[in-house]
Structure formats: structure tokens, C-alpha cells
Amino acid sequence: MSDQHRRFLRLRQLPHVWCPGCGNGSIVKALLTAIGDLGLDQDRVAVISGIGCAGRAPFILDFNTMHTTHGRALAFATGMKLVNPDLKVIVIMGDGDASAIGGNHFIHSCRRNLDLTALVFNNGIYGLTGGQLAPTTPAGKRSTTSMSGNIEHAFDLVRLALGAGAGFVARTTSYDNKQMVTFFKRAISHKGFAFVDVMTACPTYFGRMNDLGEPYELLHYLRDTTSPSEDIAREHDESPPADLMPTGIFRDEERRDYGTLYSQRALATSGKGRS
Amino acid sequence: MKRQRLIQGNEACAHGALYAGCSFYAGYPITPSSEIMEILAQEMPAQGRVFIQMEDEIASISAIIGGAWGGAKVLTATSGPGFSLMQEGIGYASITETPCVIINCQRWGPSTGQPTKAAQGDVMQAIWGTHGDHAVIVLTASNVRDAFEMTVRAFNLAEEYRVPVILLIDEVLAHMRENIAWPEPGELPVVNRRAPESTAGFKPFADEGFLPFGAGSRYHVTGMAHGPEGFVAHGEAAARELRRMIGKIQDRVKELAVFEAAMLDDAEVAIVSYGITSRPARAAADQLRAEGVRAGCLDIKTLWPFPEHLIADIAGRVDRIVMPELNLGQLVREVERAAGGRCEVRALGRIDGSLMTPQQICDAARSGKLQAVGQENSK
Numbered sequence: 343m344s345d346q347h348r349r350f351l352r353l354r355q356l357p358h359v360w361c362p363g364c365g366n367g368s369i370v371k372a373l374l375t376a377i378g379d380l381g382l383d384q385d386r387v388a389v390i391s392g393i394g395c396a397g398r399a400p401f402i403l404d405f406n407t408m409h410t411t412h413g414r415a416l417a418f419a420t421g422m423k424l425v426n427p428d429l430k431v432i433v434i435m436g437d438g439d440a441s442a443i444g445g446n447h448f449i450h451s452c453r454r455n456l457d458l459t460a461l462v463f464n465n466g467i468y469g470l471t472g473g474q475l476a477p478t479t480p481a482g483k484r485s486t487t488s489m490s491g492n493i494e495h496a497f498d499l500v501r502l503a504l505g506a507g508a509g510f511v512a513r514t515t516s517y518d519n520k521q522m523v524t525f526f527k528r529a530i531s532h533k534g535f536a537f538v539d540v541m542t543a544c545p546t547y548f549g550r551m552n553d554l555g556e557p558y559e560l561l562h563y564l565r566d567t568t569s570p571s572e573d574i575a576r577e578h579d580e581s582p583p584a585d586l587m588p589t590g591i592f593r594d595e596e597r598r599d600y601g602t603l604y605s606q607r608a609l610a611t612s613g614k615g616r617s
Numbered sequence: 618m619k620r621q622r623l624i625q626g627n628e629a630c631a632h633g634a635l636y637a638g639c640s641f642y643a644g645y646p647i648t649p650s651s652e653i654m655e656i657l658a659q660e661m662p663a664q665g666r667v668f669i670q671m672e673d674e675i676a677s678i679s680a681i682i683g684g685a686w687g688g689a690k691v692l693t694a695t696s697g698p699g700f701s702l703m704q705e706g707i708g709y710a711s712i713t714e715t716p717c718v719i720i721n722c723q724r725w726g727p728s729t730g731q732p733t734k735a736a737q738g739d740v741m742q743a744i745w746g747t748h749g750d751h752a753v754i755v756l757t758a759s760n761v762r763d764a765f766e767m768t769v770r771a772f773n774l775a776e777e778y779r780v781p782v783i784l785l786i787d788e789v790l791a792h793m794r795e796n797i798a799w800p801e802p803g804e805l806p807v808v809n810r811r812a813p814e815s816t817a818g819f820k821p822f823a824d825e826g827f828l829p830f831g832a833g834s835r836y837h838v839t840g841m842a843h844g845p846e847g848f849v850a851h852g853e854a855a856a857r858e859l860r861r862m863i864g865k866i867q868d869r870v871k872e873l874a875v876f877e878a879a880m881l882d883d884a885e886v887a888i889v890s891y892g893i894t895s896r897p898a899r900a901a902a903d904q905l906r907a908e909g910v911r912a913g914c915l916d917i918k919t920l921w922p923f924p925e926h927l928i929a930d931i932a933g934r935v936d937r938i939v940m941p942e943l944n945l946g947q948l949v950r951e952v953e954r955a956a957g958g959r960c961e962v963r964a965l966g967r968i969d970g971s972l973m974t975p976q977q978i979c980d981a982a983r984s985g986k987l988q989a990v991g992q993e994n995s996k
């Protein structure tokens with residue numbers, strides 16, 4: 343752990359709760375690198391999370407932090423950002439958190455385009471509750487509630503975010519520190535709603551239940567099931583394999599964010615209230 | 618002369634919120650509360666305050682809690698189905714000691730029920746709706762001026778005690794128009810959040826006041842059981858904190874009790890009521906007096922913490938308490954408990970979507986041994 347990371351950690355709250363080999367630590371490290379590189383004012387960063395293993399990240403992060411309820415982190419963040427627009431608000435969610443119970447808030451946040459950065463630690467399973475099926479569990483994969491293989495179709499969160507209108511949409515993996523840092527910096531700097539889907543490894547449940555081996559072998563699994571979108575396009579122009587998840591930046595478009603539009607509207611009507 | 622205005626209960630709530638300094642509203646439309654958000658949607662941007670329509674009521678309560686920690690005075694308004702969805706958020710607000718106000722314009726339930734019919738069926742839910750022992754304050758109002766004042770009071774209590782405050786009105790009060798003396802600035806007290814003495818090392822749950830995110834200290838907020846610094850607590854430490862949170866409300870029952878008592882000094886029968894039902898209750902008491910029955914009434918405006926002392930006092934002096942409610946008997950259980958068998962407590966429930974009539978209340982008060990001489994039981 344370098345000093346750059348140490349200054350953003352609540353050392354008294356360590357050790358963290360994550361299992362050995364869990365990908366969450368790598369993601370948090372990349373996030374702290376990104377925040378350090380961007381030179382953000384530590385006092386003016388808010389990290390807001392939902393409930394789950396991913397949701398435990400804020401406990402150890404030395405910013406203004408809020409651990410909310412399952413699925414609702416984006417709604418809490420919406421209130422926080424609207425009343426305190428100078429804060430940099432970063433939202434951390436699990437995949438079930440963001441797309442099952444919190445799916446409604448997720449799509450509406452994409453659509454509304456408030457200036458928030460949303461990171462999903464996507465391990466394709468429910469970690470905290472002991473390995474149940476998630477909306478992101480790939481077809482055929484086992485979980486404690488799909489012991490003979492998942493018969494549902496998985497959500498592709500990138501396509502969901504694109505369809506719902508997010509201005510910045512990217513996917514990376516906890517395997518690729520450099521790419522995570524780059525994407526996190528771009529997402530945080532993006533004015534408007536920015537979403538990064540971070541594919542990650544849960545060795546304790548996803549790995550074990552699907553016979554994927556040791557944590558390092560799970561990293562290989564992540565490497566082998568994802569591919570830069572350009573490569574997929576080049577190599578499989580007809581029909582890319584369904585289980586190959588493209589990585590990269592899928593959209594980066596500046597559009598006027600909700601906060602700016604709201605203040606313009608407020609200015610235009612100021613003093614026109616009825617009392 | 619004081620400014621008079623003919624307004625609806627919902628308008629009174631909206632303007633009461635503005636008067637109290639509400640700077641952030643998040644909500645989702647639902648009958649019979651929607652006028653509150655429609656008015657605020659118009660007024661708040663023009664006054665440099667923030668309004669947002671969220672995707673549902675879960676998002677609404679979550680957004681106002683986020684807004685409160687961002688430094689705003691916050692409100693959401695809803696009705697039964699939306700109030701049900703807010704329960705988890707209310708629990709979060711309670712355990713995180715978040716100042717926030719929730720107005721519930723009660724309608725007939727359960728479920729979609731009868732959206733345009735009045736009811737008082739959410740009393741239990743307002744008090745006990747979220748899981749776990751917890752602290753909340755529940756207020757109500759019985760007329761339009763009251764709706765204004767109780768909204769202001771709800772904000773004041775939320776800020777002073779750092780607790781979610783629920784204001785229960787109902788469909789009839791929400792849509793009823795009355796001419797009210799418009800409160801002038803400064804006429805009603807407005808309480809603001811207490812700032813900590815120093816920002817350095819601010820502990821969010823140590824009774825040091827309130828410092829919003831980004832104001833010079835970094836701290837943690839969680840819905841998990843936590844200690845003064847916001848980090849996880851277990852066992853006796855968790856129990857101590859929860860007792861403190863509940864105690865800060867429950868130990869101040871007398872200070873928090875808002876009520877109006879009339880003609881109780883020599884009463885043999887007391888009509889105890891709240892909200893819209895206090896109107897026919899008062900009319901009934903006057904009618905009974907005219908008939909020679911010594912009736913009085915108590916309009917309870919603080920439903921929780923329940924003002925037991927008021928009931929205990931009355932129960933020792935009257936023969937009977939009659940308690941009309943637009944439900945099948947929710948607050949009457951608290952009244953029975955507080956009366957402790959010292960007088961008869963008669964529950965009078967109505968659930969057909971109409972208001973209680975003074976006649977029904979008179980009948981309940983008169984029947985049995987209290988019947989005034991020469992009077993037939995009209996039932």
C-alpha cells in the first residue's frame with residue numbers, strides 16, 4: 343500500500359471484511375489512484391454505497407461516506423448531489439444492488455443525467471448473502487439458488503445503461519488495474535451521469551460454486567470471458583460468442599446535466615413564485 | 618388586519634414547509650397528496666430551493682435522507698401505498714438520526730383501497746411501520762391552519778431532535794378549504810439544525826449537533842448499528858445507542874405533547890380524538906352539553922410519543938372515554954393502556970370512507986349508564 347492510497351484510507355477501520363482473493367480490493371485501489379491522480383479535494387468527495395460486499399467499501403475510505411440501504415444508493419446520492427452540487431459524488435454498488443432491487447433507480451439515474459459517478463462491482467452473484475443468483479449471473483452458472491445452472495438470461499449492464507440514456511458508459515475488469523484507473527478518471531471527470539461496469543471475481547461463491555479454482559484462476563476466467571470491444575468486432579464480425587463480455591468505453595457524450603438545467607430553470611423563474 | 622387566505626389543507630402543508638425553511642423536496646405523485654408536490658414544484662425553483670420528482674416513493678425517502686446529510690431541510694409527502702414503500706427508508710432515517718419530515722395524507726386502505734376517501738388507518742404504521750424498535754415522532758392536524766402550523770412544528774422537531782417526523786393528515790383535510798390567518802414571518806418559531814462547536818473530529822452520532830457532508834470534516838453514516846463515530850457497534854454498545862435514540866424522544870413525552878382540551882374540568886365523559894375526527898368530536902361535546910351531559914374533549918395532536926399523562930389524568934376523573942377513529946381502533950389501544958381500567962374506554966370506529974358524525978359520537982357517549990335523564994338511546 344503506497345502513501346497515495348494510505349492517505350485515503352481509514353486505517354483504524356482495517357482490516358476490511360472482504361475474503362482473501364476477492365476482487366473488491368483491487369477495484370478500490372484503482373479508485374483511490376484515480377482520485378489521487380485527479381487531485382480531488384478529499385473533504386469534498388462523497389462515497390455513497392448500497393448493501394452488499396461491494397457496499398462495504400466506504401467503511402474504510404476516508405471521505406464523506408454513506409452506507410445506505412440495499413439498492414437505493416443512487417437515490418440517496420441524488421439528494422446529496424442536488425443540495426450540495428460542489429461535492430464529487432461517487433456511488434458504489436453490487437450488481438444485485440444496482441440491477442435487481444435497485445434497477446429502477448439505476449435506469450432513472452441514467453436517464454436523469456445528474457452529475458454522479460456510478461461504479462458497479464459486478465461479480466455475477468450475491469456475495470454478502472451467501473452466493474445466490476443475481477440478474478447478472480451468466481446463463482448456466484451455478485449459485486445457491488440455481489444449483490443445476492441458471493435458466494435465466496443475464497443483464498448486460500452496459501447495454502442497459504446505454505438504452506437508459508447514460509452519457510458515459512464503460513466496462514472494465516478488476517484484472518486490469520491500468521484500464522480501471524483510466525476509466526475511473528474519465529468517469530469521475532465526466533459532467534453528467536457516468537457508469538462503469540467493473541467485472542470482478544468472487545472466489546468464495548462464484549468461483550467455488552462453478553469450479554473455477556483458486557482466486558488467481560478466477561482472474562484468468564475474467565480475462566478469458568472479457569475482450570476489448572474492438573477486438574471482438576474485428577475477430578467475430580458475424581456473431582460474437584454470447585458469453586464474451588466486451589470491455590471499453592461505449593459512450594462518452596457530454597450533454598447538459600440535470601443540475602445545470604435545474605439551476606437555469608430556477609434562475610429563469612426566480613421571484614415568480616406565488617407568495 | 619392580518620392577511621387571510623382561503624386555502625386547502627395540502628396548500629397549507631406546502632406553504633408551512635416553505636415557511637419552515639424546507640430547502641429540498643423529493644416525492645412521487647399520489648392521491649390525495651399530490652397538490653403538495655405540485656405547489657412545491659412551482660414554488661421551490663423560483664425561491665432557489667430544490668424540488669425533484671423521483672421514480673417512486675422508495676427513491677423519494679432515500680433522496681431526502683441524502684439531501685438532509687447534504688445540509689438541506691427536507692420533506693416528502695405521500696399517501697398509504699407510498700407510505701408503505703417508505704418504511705425501510707424511515708427506519709434508516711431513524712437509526713441515522715436524520716432530520717426529515719414525511720407527510721402522509723391518509724386514504725382508505727389497505728392497498729389501493731379507495732384513493733379519494735378519508736381514513737385514519739395509518740396510525741399504527743406511522744408509529745410502528747419500520748422494523749425494529751425505533752424513534753419517530755408522529756403528529757396530526759385537524760384544520761387547515763393547524764396543517765400549516767403542524768408542518769412547521771414537524772420541521773422544528775425533526776431539526777431539534779434529529780429524528781424523522783411524520784405528519785398524518787387525511788383526504789378530507791388535504792382537500793378541504795378554510796380561510797386561515799396567514800402566519801407572518803416570525804410569527805411561528807422556526808428551529809434550525811444545531812451546528813457543532815468545532816468541525817474538527819466531528820462525531821456524527823455524539824450529540825454534537827449536525828455537520829453536513831463536505832463542510833470540513835469527514836465521517837461515516839450507516840444504517841448498521843453504530844457508535845458515536847458512525848462505525849459498527851455490537852452487543853451492549855449497540856443496545857445503549859438504540860436506547861439513547863429512543864430515549865431522546867420517549868423521555869420528553871410531556872414537552873412534545875401538543876393537544877387542545879375543552880370542557881374537561883367537570884366532565885363525566887371525555888371524547889378523545891385526533892385529526893379530522895376532532896371536528897365532529899367537538900360538535901358532539903357541545904351537543905351533549907346542551908342536552909345536559911357533562912362532556913368534554915381532548916384533541917391529541919402528538920400521536921407519538923403517546924401523551925399517556927393526559928389520558929391518565931382524565932381517566933381518574935371521568936366515567937367514560939369515547940374514542941372515535943376512522944379505523945377499527947388503532948390509537949384507542951394506547952388510550953386503554955394509559956387509562957389503566959380507571960374508566961370505561963369505548964372505541965368507535967368508522968371505515969366506510971365517510972367522516973364520523975357528531976350524532977354517532979353523541980350516541981356512543983350517551984348509551985349505557987351515562988344516558989341523560991329522559992333521553993332515549995337513539996340507537
Ligand SMILES: Cc1ncc(C[n+]2csc(CCOP(=O)(O)OP(=O)(O)O)c2C)c(N)n1
Nearest residue numbers: 393394395396412436437438439468469470
Ligand atoms: C431490502 C433488502 N433485501 C435483501 C437484503 C439482503 N441482501 C443484502 S446484500 C444482498 C445482495 C448482495 O449482492 P450484490 O448486490 O450483487 O453485492 P455483493 O455482495 O455481491 O457485492 C442482499 C440480497 C437486504 N439487505 N435488504
Ligand code: SF4
Nearest residue numbers: 360361364395469544
Ligand atoms: S463473498 Fe465474494 S464478493 Fe464477498 S467479500 Fe467474499 S469474495 Fe468478495
